[in-house]
Structures are given as structure tokens and as C-alpha cells.
Amino acid sequence: MFDVIVLGGGAAGFYGAIHIAESNPKLQVAILERGKDVLGKVKVSGGGRCNVTHAEFDPKELTKNYPRGERELLGPFHNYCTGDTMAFFEKRGVPLNIEADGRMFPSTNSSQTIIDCFVGETERLGIKVLKNSSVVGITPLDKNKGKDDYSWEIKSIRNSYKAKKILVATGSNPKIWELLRQMGHTIVPPVPSLFTFNIKDERITGIQGVSTNASIKIVPTKVNNGKYKAALKNYTIHPSDLESEGPLLITHWGMSGPGILRLSAWGAQLLNELNYKFSIKINWLPAYHEEGVLSQLQQIKEIEGKKTVLRTKAFQLPKRLWISLVKASGISDTDKWADISKNQIQNLAKQLTNSKFNVDGKSTFKEEFVTAGGVDLKEINFKTYESKILPNLFFAGEVINIDAITGGFNFQNAWTGAYIAAQAIAKGL
Structure with a gap:
């Protein structure tokens, strides 16, 4: 028997349990974790360094990084924001560095x-951490029929427990979503959010590892143009949300980097609808437009006529990428500026500012799998994170339909x- 049972031994589950026990030390609190280890996602996040938060301290600006949840998070971030997170860890001897x-x-x-900090706090506060305890049933109790004031019965594969309140922090767990759905909650179907783009194209073959700042835009193919427009309306996505500027990394399988990952988050539902078959347009020189680049190339042709195009450093671009785009414009290794045609110069300007690549599929971004989807935001009171449908049931983390860019x-x-x-x-007990 517990006052509070937290479902899920991840970041949100531990953070919630610690704050509950600190706010009211008399409460009996337990965490049920389905796996043999806790905080698995914390362990792999940020390449094993754990990207704890981001140095954005303005709540309104912070919400702009959430494709789903932007409006709902404004109030909560005014209540508890980045500075509070920093204070929590620093108070426990874990200072954070801003990159x-x-x-x-x-x-x-x-x-x-971070893991040691959380585990140490649960031990200090007397929070029970029950591993290998996958939840198979959640049942609301009728208080009128019993003498106690327990609201819930939770069945795990190992035991059965009663609790006065539950905090569901199970992340992207389809079994828990199904149990919540059976109890009356609406579950927005989950789709992958942070992922990289699979692209096979001669222009990026053999130059993996090249990274540069670029402007990227998602566009439909001729085949799925109708589906693309319908998905924009269906998911209320503005086309400007499908444009991004940031570091782009060329990989063995296609493209990654913050610029791509941002698009994968904002376009998560739309791209799933398109079965991950779409096109992107890339401006490798985001400070320029096509006409400006064309004008500059024509000036270089007049001044550097005797030099080969390939060996000229016309713009601040990685050398391997410049060579690849020059060749894609129909310019050979030995062609000099004086020898190339007007058409070749126009092709090069287009390659530099308006390259089109076809995407066919996605790849998971490292181990940091994030989903869009979960408990419908309309069914949650964001002043308390309590269910509007089932009293004494609370949510935190990725179990609800909120997700962010990396x-x-x-x-x-x-x-x-x-x-x-x-x-x-804690206040209600």
C-alpha cells in the first residue's frame, strides 16, 4: 500500500517521485519500472553526457521549440523553467555547464x-524503486464500497498494489497507452519524431562526415502533392514550420544534424503520412539567394578566368562539397572559369542555393528515440498535470502528446x- 505510485523509472518518474517525497516526507512513495535498470534514456542521452536542458530562460521563447505542446507549456514554464532545473541539480552538487x-x-x-544523483535522492528520501515490475493493469477503486481511501489498484507482473494517487511517467509505452485508452483517455497515435533522412544521391556519395550550415525546406514530390497539402491542413502545420536553418551533416545513409532533426520534429506527423517519401530543397549558402550567387559567379569568371573552377574557393564551403556541386553542374575537373558556359554557371548557382534531394525513408537518431503522440492534451489540466477524466491520475513526460526538437x-x-x-x-494528500 502506497500513498503515491509512480509508473516509470525514467527522467520524469524519478524527478516527480523526488519532489513528492521532499514536499511531504510522510508519504509512502514507490516507483514501478518495467526493466531491470532505471533511467536508461538518461544514460544514453547526449552521447552519454546527458543534455539536461537548454539555456533558454524566457518561457515564451522556450515553448517555440515544441512542435506539439507549444501553447500548453507556456503556463507551466512560467511556474517551473530552466533556471529551476539548474538550481535543483546545483543544490545536489551537480553543476551544469552551458555550451x-x-x-x-x-x-x-x-x-x-545525473543517474547517481537521482538514485541517491530516492535512497535518502525512502522512495521504493521496484524494478522488473511491468504494469499489466490499472483499476480505479470505488471508495464508497471500501473503508480505505485508496483510489487505484495497480497490477504488475510481480504483485498488486493500492495507491491514493498515480503519476504516469512511462514515456512511449504502447501497453500503458492502451490501458489509459481503455479507461477513457484519447491517445494520439504515436509516430517517430527525431530521425535522420535516408538519401541516395551521387552529390553526397563519398563525402560523409562533411558538415556545414544550410537552409533546408521540405517539399512534396509530384506524386504525393495532394497528400502533402491534405496533411498540412489535417495537422495544422504551417509551411514555414517545414523550413529550417542550421548545421547539416552528410552521413553514409543520407543527412543528419540539427537542421535536419528540427524538420523531422516539426514534420513528424506529415512525414509519417507521406511514408517518409518526400523531397527537400537545400540552400548551401543561406546568406545568399540564387540571383546573388549567380552575380558573384559571373564576377569570378571575369576575374579568375585562367583558374580551374574546381580549385577556386569561391564561397566558404567544405572543399569536398564544393567539388561535388561543381561536378553536378556539368563542370569537369579541368574546366577553367573562362571556358564554362552561361548554362553551366546557372546550373552551379542552382546547385549552391536550390539543390533538390529525394528522401526515401528515415533512420533513428542515435539511441534518443522520441515520439510525437500520446495522451491528448485537451484531457489534461496543465495547472496540475492531472487527468480531466480520471481524478487522482497525473501525467509527466513523453506519455503525453508533447515533444521537442533536439x-x-x-x-x-x-x-x-x-x-x-x-x-x-503532495498538496492533495
């Missing part, structure tokens, strides 16, 4: 530091939701 791109990591650069934002959503839910739970 140039805004990502924040423990100063040890090891996710184990950079520590998904963790901040977990910390904020878990903290607010914890305060409401």
Missing part, C-alpha cells in the same frame, strides 16, 4: 552523474511536468 549552442550538460560530462528541450518538458504534478499530488 556555445545553448545545450547544458553536467560539468562531469557524464550521464552517470537540444535538451524534451528533458525540460519532463522536469517541468513532473515538478508541477508532484506539487499537486
Whole structure:
């Protein structure tokens, strides 16, 4: 018998349990974790360094990094934001470092530091952590029929428990979503959110590892143009959300990097609808438009006529990428600027500012699998993170239909939701 049972031994689950027990030390709190280990996603996040949060301290600006949940998170972020997260860890001897791109990591650069902090806190506060306890049933109890004030019975594969309140922090767990659906909640079908693009194209073959800042835009193919337009309306996506500027990394299988991952998050539902077959247009020189580049190329032709095009450093681009785009324009290794035609120059300007690539499939971004989907946001009170359908049932983290771009934002959503839910739970007991 427990006052509170937290379902899920991940980031949101531990953070919530710790805050519940701290707010009311008399409460009996337990975490049920289906696996043999806890905090698995924390361990692999940020390449094993754990990207705890992001150095954006303005709640409104912070919400702009959430394709799903932007409107709902404004109030919660005013309540508990990045600075509060930093204070939580620093109070427990875990200072965070801010990197140039805004990502924040423990100063040890090891996710184990975060795991040790959480596990140590649960031991200090007397929170029971029950591993290998996959939940198979959640049943609301009729208080009128019993003498106790327990609201829930939770069945795991090992045992049965009663609790006054539940915090569901199970992440992307289809079995838990199904149990919630059976109890009356609407579950938005989950689709992958953070992923890289599979592209086979001669222009990027053999130049894997090249990274550069680029402007990228998702566009439909001729075949799926109708489906693309329908999906835009269906998921209320603005075309500007499908444009991104940032670092782009060429890989063995296609393209990755923050610029691509941002598009994968904003376009998650639409791209799933298109079965991950679509096109992207890339401007490799985001500071320029096609006419400006064409004008500059014509000036270079006049000044550097005796030099070969391939060996000229016309723009600040990685050398291997420049060579590839020059060749794609129909210009050979030995062609000099003076010898190339007007058509070849126009082709080069187009390759540099308006390259089109066909995407056919996706790949998971490292081990940091994130989904769009989960408990419908309309069914949650974001002042408390309590269910509007089932009293004494609370949510935090990725179990609800909120997800973010890469950079520590998904963790901040977990910390904020878990903290607010914890305060409401502790106050109500």
C-alpha cells in the first residue's frame, strides 16, 4: 500500500517521485519500472553526457521549440523553467555547464552523474524503486464500497498494489497507452519524431562526415502533392514550420544534424503520412539567394578566368562539397572559369542555393528515440498535470502528446511536468 505510485523509472518518474517525497516526507512513495535498470534514456542521452536542458530562460521563447505542446507549456514554464532545473541539480552538487549552442550538460560530462544523483535522492528520501515490475493493469477503486481511501489498484507482473494517487511517467509505452485508452483517455497515435533522412544521391556519395550550415525546406514530390497539402491542413502545420536553418551533416545513409532533426520534429506527423517519401530543397549558402550567387559567379569568371573552377574557393564551403556541386553542374575537373558556359554557371548557382534531394525513408537518431503522440492534451489540466477524466491520475513526460526538437528541450518538458504534478499530488494528500 502506497500513498503515491509512480509508473516509470525514467527522467520524469524519478524527478516527480523526488519532489513528492521532499514536499511531504510522510508519504509512502514507490516507483514501478518495467526493466531491470532505471533511467536508461538518461544514460544514453547526449552521447552519454546527458543534455539536461537548454539555456533558454524566457518561457515564451522556450515553448517555440515544441512542435506539439507549444501553447500548453507556456503556463507551466512560467511556474517551473530552466533556471529551476539548474538550481535543483546545483543544490545536489551537480553543476551544469552551458555550451556555445545553448545545450547544458553536467560539468562531469557524464550521464552517470545525473543517474547517481537521482538514485541517491530516492535512497535518502525512502522512495521504493521496484524494478522488473511491468504494469499489466490499472483499476480505479470505488471508495464508497471500501473503508480505505485508496483510489487505484495497480497490477504488475510481480504483485498488486493500492495507491491514493498515480503519476504516469512511462514515456512511449504502447501497453500503458492502451490501458489509459481503455479507461477513457484519447491517445494520439504515436509516430517517430527525431530521425535522420535516408538519401541516395551521387552529390553526397563519398563525402560523409562533411558538415556545414544550410537552409533546408521540405517539399512534396509530384506524386504525393495532394497528400502533402491534405496533411498540412489535417495537422495544422504551417509551411514555414517545414523550413529550417542550421548545421547539416552528410552521413553514409543520407543527412543528419540539427537542421535536419528540427524538420523531422516539426514534420513528424506529415512525414509519417507521406511514408517518409518526400523531397527537400537545400540552400548551401543561406546568406545568399540564387540571383546573388549567380552575380558573384559571373564576377569570378571575369576575374579568375585562367583558374580551374574546381580549385577556386569561391564561397566558404567544405572543399569536398564544393567539388561535388561543381561536378553536378556539368563542370569537369579541368574546366577553367573562362571556358564554362552561361548554362553551366546557372546550373552551379542552382546547385549552391536550390539543390533538390529525394528522401526515401528515415533512420533513428542515435539511441534518443522520441515520439510525437500520446495522451491528448485537451484531457489534461496543465495547472496540475492531472487527468480531466480520471481524478487522482497525473501525467509527466513523453506519455503525453508533447515533444521537442533536439537540444535538451524534451528533458525540460519532463522536469517541468513532473515538478508541477508532484506539487499537486503532495498538496492533495
